Structures are given as C-alpha cells and as structure tokens.
Amino acid sequence: MYERLYSMKKNIQVKRPEVKVEIEVRQGKEKGPTIVEAAKQERASLLVLGQRKQSMIRRIRTMWAGKRSQSRAVDYCIQNANCMTIAVRRKNKRHGGYLITTKRHKNFWLLA
Template sequence: MEGGSATARKVMVVVDPTREAAGALEYALYHAVLEHDTLFLLHIENPNAWKNPFGAFFRRPLPPPQPGNGVGSTSTSTSMSAEGGGGGGGGGEVYFLDAMKHACMAAQPKMKVVVEKAEMVDGKDKASVILAYCTAHKIELLIVGQKRSLSNAILGPRRGGSLRGMDTADYLIEYSKCTCVAVQKKGQKAGYLLNSKTHKNFWLLA
C-alpha cells in the first residue's frame, strides 16, 4: 500500500471496546505509525449504546516494533487481542481507553498519544463526528476497525450520499479528506484484510 514518510504525521484510530477496534489499533501500532507521529485515540460515546465490559484486552506482552511494510508506514507481528465481554472486573467500558493508551506507550514509547472522547449529539451520526474531528485536528491517516457482514463480503461496499446502505467504515473511506484505512483482523496469526479508497481487500500478513 502506501509507503511511510520521515515527516511527523497525525494518525487517528477510532476505538471502542470491541475486537474490531483492538485489531485496528494493533495494526496501527505495528504497521502504520512511527515514533515521531502523534496518535489520536478517538472514542465516540453513544448515550443510547450498550454497556459492554471490555474484558481482558491483552493476552501477553507486546513485542517491540520492527521495520516492515503496510499502509501508512511500519512494522511487524503483533500480540494484541480483545475480548468483548466477560473476563471479570466490571467497568471495562470506563477503563478500556487506559488499556489502549498503555498499549500504545508500550509499543511506541517515544510517540505522543492523545485520547479524545466525543458524544453523538444533535442528531449527528458516528461517521460525521469522526470526520469533523479529523478536520479539526488535521488528521493525515484515519484507521478504523471493520466487521464485514455476509452481504458486504459478497456485494462489496455500496455507494451513496448518506450512511444508508453503507457501514461507517465504508462511508469514512469514501468521504474522508485524509487517507482512511478499514482494518479487519483475521485471527491471531492470519493477518489483516485492509480496505481504502485506492486498495480493496488488500491482505497483509501478521
């Protein structure tokens, strides 16, 4: 996909307590960001959404990043995993951002990590809030987890002028002013399936 640059960039990962978001962050840390970049973790709070304890975010310590190939820039294999629900210790919906920030600091100690939280208010959808934050913070690379439905896998993303008929990741890919990469983690060692405006179903080994 796209090569990295020596110039510091602003990279944003959309995060929540799901496997998809954990996979997106894992990809970002080991395949997309460099230590001189600034990484924004954006969580969109929905007052009407479910409450889902985050459970055990990591199964084993994170390895140090090494040079490699991928969308946006660097690195190599990962060991991050998410389990949505279970795992004991309630209040995961409160603490998962701290776990994710800790993961970033462990993987890229010199990188600046910024946690941002926003709410879906005034009738705005999640994608609109994300795009507004990208514009406000001049984000250059947006990374979002994506869960493929069977219809999407068969038919591919549907185009249109609104979110109707498109999932959030497809909408962000289509309308983001910066490069947007949707990430699907394919098992602990199977790698990632990546989608962007210029690359569809790009397979990246872990």
C-alpha cells in the same frame, strides 16, 4: 470498553513514545460525518478504524430497524476524510492476517 482503549494507548506510548495518541468521545447523529469532522479538527494524519464482520441476520435486523450499518460509516470516513484512512478487520483467527481497506484498495489481505 474505555479500559481497553487506555491500555492500548499506554502500550503504544511505552513502545513508541514519539507517536501521539489521543482518545476522544464524540456524539453525533451519524457516525461517519462525526468521525471525519473530529479528525479534521484534530488535524489527524492517519485515521485507523476497526471493522467487524456482520452476520447476515444482523444485517437484516439493521435494515429492518432502519438503522445505518457500521460499514457505511467506515466507508464514509474512507471516502471523505482529509487524511489517510485505513479500516482494519481480522480475516481469520485460525489462519491469521487482516483485511485492510483504504480509498484505493478494498479488502486487501495483510498477513501479519
């Protein structure tokens, strides 16, 4: 997983050297508050989070296990981060585009 992140960082630095990209690994009991606190400490101006669509079976398993879903962490970050926060999810492989969620827009379809 880290190889993919470092590859993305390298590509961004080659294409846009003025953009500062940092990769950090943090641990915490709850993902949302941990991410928000890290963004605050780093004085981030933009927080971009990936989102995956969960199948119904996976959602049920998560509920039965008493775990919090990833979407709750993303929603928490969108509502509580001090900086602009964007959640991105691929809409459809065949038709293209992405679903973008921010504090003001939920599941806004961006054709890119």
